[in-house]
Each structure stands twice: as C-alpha cells, then as structure tokens.
Amino acid sequence: MGEKKHKKVVVIGTSAGGLNALIKLISQLQDNFEAPILVVQHISADATGNVLLDSMNKKSNLKCSHAVNGTKLESGHLYLAPSDHHLMIDENEHILITKGAQENRSRPAIDPLFRSAAVVFRNDVIGILLTGYLDDGTAGMVAIKRCGGVCIVQDPQDAEYPDMPKNALNQAKIDYCLPIAEMGGLLYQLISMKSGPLKAVPNDIMIEAKIAKRVLSDLPSVNALGEQVPFNCPGCGGVLWKVDKGSSMRYRCHTGHAYTSATLVAEQTMKIEETMWTALRMFEERKNLLTTIAKEQSGSAAKSALERASLSQVHIDRIKAILLSNDKGTTG
Structure with missing residues (x-):
C-alpha cells in the first residue's frame, strides 16, 4: 500500500438509540472536517436507512450519503453502511461493500468496519462506539487499539442503551470515555495531532479482515x-x-460467521425458540389429527388414538412452559 491519502479516518458504530446519538455527534462537526467518517448503524435487512440519512443531512454540515462500493474516501464526507451489507475499507482507501456472513448476528456489523480500518489506517484510525445492545464493536475496538489507533466510547451513563459502551470498557483498552456532547471537540483535537509510532498489523487481525472481505x-x-x-x-x-x-x-x-460469547448465546436461544415453536405446531397438529381419528373410530382404536392425543397434550404443555419462561437473547 502506498502513501496514505488521508491523515486520519473516523469509524463509528452504534445500534439501539443510534439515530439520536449520531445526530448529536455529527452536528458538532463542520463541512471542513479533515477526515472521512464511516458509520455502521444496526438496521434490519428490509430497512433503507433513509430516515437516519435524511435526519443527519438536515442537522449536519457534513455531506452524508449511503456508502457505495468503490467510492474514494473524501474528508468532510460521512458514509453510512447500506442495509444488509457490510461496510469496510479496502487497501486503496476506497469503500468496500460486501454481502458477507453476519457477524454478531448483524449485517452491517461494526467489527468488520473497525477491523478493516485498523488494517488500512493503523495508528491513524479513530474508532467511536456509541449506544447499543450486546457487544458488537468490542472486538473491533481491540483491533484498532492493537494496530495503534485511538478508541473512544460514549459514557454509559450518557447512553440510551449502555451495553455496547460498557462491554468495550470492560474488554478493550479505551482511550477516552465521555458524553457525546464532548466528542466533537475531542475529534478536532485528535485529527490535528501527530500520529504515534507506526505498528505492524498483527497476523490474526489481518486474517479476520481478509475473511470478512471474502478473500479467505x-x-x-x-x-x-x-x-x-x-x-x-x-x-x-x-x-x-x-x-x-x-x-x-x-x-x-x-x-x-463470527460471534462474541454473548451474541452466540443470544443466537442459539433464538434458534432454540424457533425450533420449539415448530415442535409446538407439530404436536398440536398431531393431537388434532388423533382426536379426529378417535371420533371416526370406535373401541380399542378410538381409545388408543385418545391416549396418544393425551400424550401429545403433555408435550404441548411442556413446550408452552418453556416458551413462556421468556429466556430470550436481546437484539441490538
């Protein structure tokens, strides 16, 4: 890779509560902000992200747009990850959009963006993690830090949903933890500062970045x-x-596919629940069929069908009890 075209790059990740948090943050920045900004906001696959994008364009001086594959990064521009696609940076500092496997149950996910930025920009990347559930972004923050970059998290007490900031604080070496209202001034300080010593990209981070880009x-x-x-x-x-x-x-x-332990448990729980609902439907169908057979027959055949229908009801009650226990993973 040749000489960097930008001094710095800012990557931001958020989930639940992200709309208000992002608007509050980027409204502090001017159109001459000397770095490109890339944002991953967890959204469903059928969402467009237009509401967030329109709100940011109304409240911000930055040029905000959906990220388009192959676009050259420009300072003063904000690039929002499109729905159902990962947003990353390639080795030529262009936007890379992929339909790769979900990470932490999400696509777009925060970790692929943070990891790719760490590989390309190393000590010139500034990572910001805002409000959200669970812990997507924590591994990405670790990658940024190991490559020499700067890590910022929203103060959990300032976050609408504090899980993501809290997990990052517990698992990664965070440089700054502060309310969103103070982040704009900090960003201007950081992009004007001289970068620290250049670090080599650890091999494991390089491998994971390549897997996310579907190279490996x-x-x-x-x-x-x-x-x-x-x-x-x-x-x-x-x-x-x-x-x-x-x-x-x-x-x-x-x-x-990649998971933290928390998202793996949440995903397993969701799959179990889906399986239980399928089993419940099948047992109820079996009970109804056996009850119908019992009405159409007599003697031992009717008695046998009713006994099996009664046993199906036992299984139905057990499955309902499990489903009603409400042991569900939380989504971001």
Whole structure:
C-alpha cells in the first residue's frame, strides 16, 4: 500500500438509540472536517436507512450519503453502511461493500468496519462506539487499539442503551470515555495531532479482515486463529473455532460467521425458540389429527388414538412452559 491519502479516518458504530446519538455527534462537526467518517448503524435487512440519512443531512454540515462500493474516501464526507451489507475499507482507501456472513448476528456489523480500518489506517484510525445492545464493536475496538489507533466510547451513563459502551470498557483498552456532547471537540483535537509510532498489523487481525472481505474462507486460515470447539455455527451449521486473541471469548466459522460469547448465546436461544415453536405446531397438529381419528373410530382404536392425543397434550404443555419462561437473547 502506498502513501496514505488521508491523515486520519473516523469509524463509528452504534445500534439501539443510534439515530439520536449520531445526530448529536455529527452536528458538532463542520463541512471542513479533515477526515472521512464511516458509520455502521444496526438496521434490519428490509430497512433503507433513509430516515437516519435524511435526519443527519438536515442537522449536519457534513455531506452524508449511503456508502457505495468503490467510492474514494473524501474528508468532510460521512458514509453510512447500506442495509444488509457490510461496510469496510479496502487497501486503496476506497469503500468496500460486501454481502458477507453476519457477524454478531448483524449485517452491517461494526467489527468488520473497525477491523478493516485498523488494517488500512493503523495508528491513524479513530474508532467511536456509541449506544447499543450486546457487544458488537468490542472486538473491533481491540483491533484498532492493537494496530495503534485511538478508541473512544460514549459514557454509559450518557447512553440510551449502555451495553455496547460498557462491554468495550470492560474488554478493550479505551482511550477516552465521555458524553457525546464532548466528542466533537475531542475529534478536532485528535485529527490535528501527530500520529504515534507506526505498528505492524498483527497476523490474526489481518486474517479476520481478509475473511470478512471474502478473500479467505479456508480451514488453515481459521485454524491459525484458534482451536475448534464442540459447538456448531447457528448461521450455517458448520464447526466453530474459538478465537484466542483478545480478553473476551469469540467464535468464528470458516465461512465467515463470527460471534462474541454473548451474541452466540443470544443466537442459539433464538434458534432454540424457533425450533420449539415448530415442535409446538407439530404436536398440536398431531393431537388434532388423533382426536379426529378417535371420533371416526370406535373401541380399542378410538381409545388408543385418545391416549396418544393425551400424550401429545403433555408435550404441548411442556413446550408452552418453556416458551413462556421468556429466556430470550436481546437484539441490538
């Protein structure tokens, strides 16, 4: 990679409560802001993100737009991740949009953006993590820090949903923790400062960045990140590897799905619930069929059908009790 075209790059990740948080942050910046800004906001696959984008354009002096694959990064511009696609930066400092595997149950996900920015910009990347559920972005913050960049999180007491900032504070070496109202001034200070010593990109971060970009999806690459564990990927059913690097447990399959321990539990819980609802429907259908058969027959055949219908009702009651226990993973 040749000489950098930008002194710095700012990457921002947020989830629940992100609309208000992003508007409050970028309204502090002027159109001459000397760095490109890339944003991942968790949104559903069928959403457009237009509401957020329109609100930012009304409240901000920056040029805000949906990120388009191959676009050259420009200072004073904000690029919002499109729905159902990951947003990353390629080695030529252009936008890379992919339909890769979900990470932390999300696409777009925060970690792929943060990781790619860390690989390309190293000590010239500024990562910001705002309000949201669970812990997407924490591993990305660790990658930014290990590559020499600066990490900023919203003060959890200032966040509408404090999980993401709290998890990052617990798992990563964060440089600044402050309310959004103070972030604009800090950003202007940071982009005017001389960068620290250049660090080499650790091999495991490079491998994960390449997997997210769909450059790698082979077993030796994932084997280099950690050891296989006796769990299956909820996304594709493949084997999972435990990623050894970093202070928190993470898991990845060779096709690209990635999970923190919290999102893996949440995804497993959701899959279990889906399975339980399917089982409930099948047992109820079985009971109804056996009851119908009992009405159409007599003697021992009718008695046998009623007994099996009664047993189906036992299973129905058990499944309903499990579903009503409300042991659900929380989504961001």
